[in-house]
Amino acid sequence: MTxxxxxxxxxxxxxxxxxxxxxxxxxxxxSPARYQHALxxxxxARTVFDVGTAAHTKILGVGSGTIAYPPEHLTPSxxxxxxxxxxxxxxAQRANGLTPVTPQQVSEVDAMAxxxxxxxxxxxxxxxxxxxxxxxxxxxxxxxxxLRSRFDFLPEPGPRPIAVDVKSAADASPREFARAxxxxxxxxxxxxxxxxxxxxxxxxxxxxxVVEKDPPHLVGVYQLxxxxxxxxxxxxxxxxxxxxxxxxxxxxPGYPTEVQxxxxxxxxxxxxxxxx
Numbered sequence: 001m002t003x004x005x006x007x008x009x010x011x012x013x014x015x016x017x018x019x020x021x022x023x024x025x026x027x028x029x030x031s032p033a034r035y036q037h038a039l040x041x042x043x044x045a046r047t048v049f050d051v052g053t054a055a056h057t058k059i060l061g062v063g064s065g066t067i068a069y070p071p072e073h074l075t076p077s078x079x080x081x082x083x084x085x086x087x088x089x090x091x092a093q094r095a096n097g098l099t100p101v102t103p104q105q106v107s108e109v110d111a112m113a114x115x116x117x118x119x120x121x122x123x124x125x126x127x128x129x130x131x132x133x134x135x136x137x138x139x140x141x142x143x144x145x146x147l148r149s150r151f152d153f154l155p156e157p158g159p160r161p162i163a164v165d166v167k168s169a170a171d172a173s174p175r176e177f178a179r180a181x182x183x184x185x186x187x188x189x190x191x192x193x194x195x196x197x198x199x200x201x202x203x204x205x206x207x208x209x210v211v212e213k214d215p216p217h218l219v220g221v222y223q224l225x226x227x228x229x230x231x232x233x234x235x236x237x238x239x240x241x242x243x244x245x246x247x248x249x250x251x252x253p254g255y256p257t258e259v260q261x262x263x264x265x266x267x268x269x270x271x272x273x274x275x276x
Contacts, residue, residue: 005154005200006135010096014135019148022192025239026185031245033254051108051213052168053099058113060132060152067098068106078104108213112168115217122209122219125164130155138196143244147149149196160204163193172210172220178216181208186238187224187232195236 015021027035029151039066073086080086080102090100101109134154138147169180171202181187190206197203206229210220224232248250 003137005137005197006132006137007131009135010097011133011150014148014150017148019137019146020176020192020240020243021148021150022189022236025192025236026188028239028242029185029188029235031254032242034250035243036246036252050099050101051105054101054105054109055112055168055211055213056152056166057099058109059116059126062133064102065098066106067093068103069100074102076101112211112213112217115219116166116209116211119219121221124163124192125207125209126153127223128153128155128162129158130161136193136196136200138199140195140240143240143241144222145240147192147196147240149193151193151197154197155201155203157201161201162205162207163197163203165189165193165206165208167208167210168213169210170213172212172218174220174222176208177208177220177222180233181222181224181228183237185232187228189232190224190229191234192239193230193235194233 024035024038027038054254057066069086069090071087073081073083073146075081080090080100094101116126130153132153134151136149136154138152139145140147151163152166153164155163165186167177167186169177186208194203194206205223208222208224210222212218
């Protein structure tokens with residue numbers, strides 16, 4: 001295992017490594033069986049993420065390059081053709097480390113990046129001394145589990161170094177991003193990242209920089225409140241314990257086999273208590 005911070009590791013090499021990532025930690029919390037299945041059944045790239053991936057690269061200045069679909073692979077309305085030749089062309093571009101997007105999406109990506117750079121707080125955060133796409137590796141002493149994290153922007157040690165994670169979203173409002181953070185386990189991601197880097201850099205903070213995909217490409221910069229952060233840190237630690245136990249036993253269980261009692265969701269309680 002490579003310990004410490006690596007600034008020039010290719011993205012494909014990073015994702016092929018065996019250390020536990022934050023995505024895998026979240027799978028373990030769903031069930032060890034889901035994590036184990038993902039190791040042997042990697043999912044192909046999903047086109048729904050292409051604009052976000054391209055915007056991510058444009059904002060940070062590094063990452064997977066983009067390439068526009070040529071006219072012969074577009075329909076008269078400007079959409080991507082479903083012909084076999086187009087599918088093969090796109091697959092070849094992805095194999096070369098490129099993200100194919102339509103000419104219209106190229107314009108959208110440029111506008112998203114411009115919106116981020118025009119945002120005063122986002123710009124200051126990205127202009128800190130530091131490096132984009134920094135790979136960090138560590139080993140947890142308690143469980144012996146090797147960890148890896150890929151920081152979108154990792155600051156250098158200093159008076160107040162703040163790590164940045166870039167997200168794209170349909171709605172970057174505080175209410176909706178809080179919901180997305182909980183649903184997608186972004187608090188677990190933050191906890192995993194902080195655990196990986198804590199012996200190398202004493203971070204003063206970790207923020208999510210969120211840009212909307214549609215005009216006017218509004219930008220939000222968010223930091224999780226202490227309780228939310230603590231829950232993520234605890235969940236990330238629990239994932240490592242689960243992994244260590246599963247490896248020791250050689251068992252990767254799914255959901256409990258016994259009948260489970262379901263608690264009433266809070267939203268349903270509120271709905272039932274609201275007068276008709």
